[in-house]
Amino acid sequence: MNEVHARHVSEVVNIREAKTHTRERRNDTVTSATSARKPKPRPRPKKRRFSDPAASYAKRLERYRPGLVTFTLDRLGERYGRPTWERRLDPTSELILTILTQNSADTNAEVAFEALRRFYPSDRPAEAHKPGSGWGGIGLSEAPPPDWQRVEFAPLPELTDVIRPGGLANQKAPRLQSTLRTVREGRGDYSLEFLGDMTALEARAWLTRIDGIGNKTASVLLLFCFGLPLLPIDRHVDRVLRRVGVLPPKASLEQAHDLVLSLFEPDLMYEAHVNLIQHGRKVCHAQRPEHEICPLRERCRFVDPKAP
Numbered sequence: 538m539n540e541v542h543a544r545h546v547s548e549v550v551n552i553r554e555a556k557t558h559t560r561e562r563r564n565d566t567v568t569s570a571t572s573a574r575k576p577k578p579r580p581r582p583k584k585r586r587f588s589d590p591a592a593s594y595a596k597r598l599e600r601y602r603p604g605l606v607t608f609t610l611d612r613l614g615e616r617y618g619r620p621t622w623e624r625r626l627d628p629t630s631e632l633i634l635t636i637l638t639q640n641s642a643d644t645n646a647e648v649a650f651e652a653l654r655r656f657y658p659s660d661r662p663a664e665a666h667k668p669g670s671g672w673g674g675i676g677l678s679e680a681p682p683p684d685w686q687r688v689e690f691a692p693l694p695e696l697t698d699v700i701r702p703g704g705l706a707n708q709k710a711p712r713l714q715s716t717l718r719t720v721r722e723g724r725g726d727y728s729l730e731f732l733g734d735m736t737a738l739e740a741r742a743w744l745t746r747i748d749g750i751g752n753k754t755a756s757v758l759l760l761f762c763f764g765l766p767l768l769p770i771d772r773h774v775d776r777v778l779r780r781v782g783v784l785p786p787k788a789s790l791e792q793a794h795d796l797v798l799s800l801f802e803p804d805l806m807y808e809a810h811v812n813l814i815q816h817g818r819k820v821c822h823a824q825r826p827e828h829e830i831c832p833l834r835e836r837c838r839f840v841d842p843k844a845p
């Protein structure tokens with residue numbers, strides 16, 4: 538019986554061992570199959586470089602329409618001359634004058650500015666504003682700038698009446714006061730001379746934080762008062778650049794202000810601004826542009842959509 542029992546036990550042990558081996562083999566098989574199916578680790582995606590869209594656009598334009606910007610500037614320079622930069626007014630006067638020109642003729646803005654000088658005189662040194670190229674007015678007389686504190690604290694109906702000849706006085710009077718208030722609260726006085734120590738983009742960012750001051754107004758001030766390399770895009774500049782094809786048709790005005798910074802050399806911004814305004818006023822009118830006398834005609838996409 539003992540012998541029988543011992544044999545039985547030995548058989549059971551053998552069977553168990555056999556089962557264990559089988560299971561291990563199966564596991565091995567499964568493991569090797571799994572490892573065979575395991576996907577190879579993918580190579581890490583290369584880090585995407587977020588390039589400057591303005592620089593990319595400038596490169597693309599140069600690849601597909603080589604020399605277009607230089608052509609435009611050279612042709613306009615031959616026609617209108619090469620204006621050189623000179624300061625027109627102190628930056629606070631320039632800012633207020635620029636606000637007065639918004640949606641108004643330059644001559645009307647000048648009348649409103651002269652009225653500010655008369656009603657709120659200051660004892661600061663006189664300054665003149667000569668009508669440089671690109672400016673559509675007749676220039677300002679030589680007189681001290683207005684007393685900005687008196688302008689800021691003037692009763693609103695009074696200030697509105699003073700600047701009424703400039704147009705849109707109901708909108709502009711409160712804007713003048715809020716602009717002066719923001720400058721005084723931010724800096725302690727009305728001087729904007731500190732902007733000349735900043736980079737062009739820092740100074741533009743500081744100014745555009747003021748309610749109602751966009752890239753155009755800020756760029757006008759910084760270009761004309763400090764010669765900082767910015768190209769203000771008013772309606773004339775915008776029209777000519779889009780028609781020729783230097784600016785893409787769908788770019789917003791704010792985008793256009795950044796695109797031009799990569800398209801034009803910093804030391805040519807002033808010349809570009811002044812001559813593009815002249816061209817928009819004298820030849821490339823919004824209605825009935827005079828293509829036949831235009832020096833840009835051979836490369837203008839408005840005239841020939843396939844122009845080189």
Ligand code: SF4
Nearest residue numbers: 821826828831834837
């Ligand atoms: S060719 Fe005509 S549309 Fe083109 S820039 Fe000259 S005037 Fe303007």
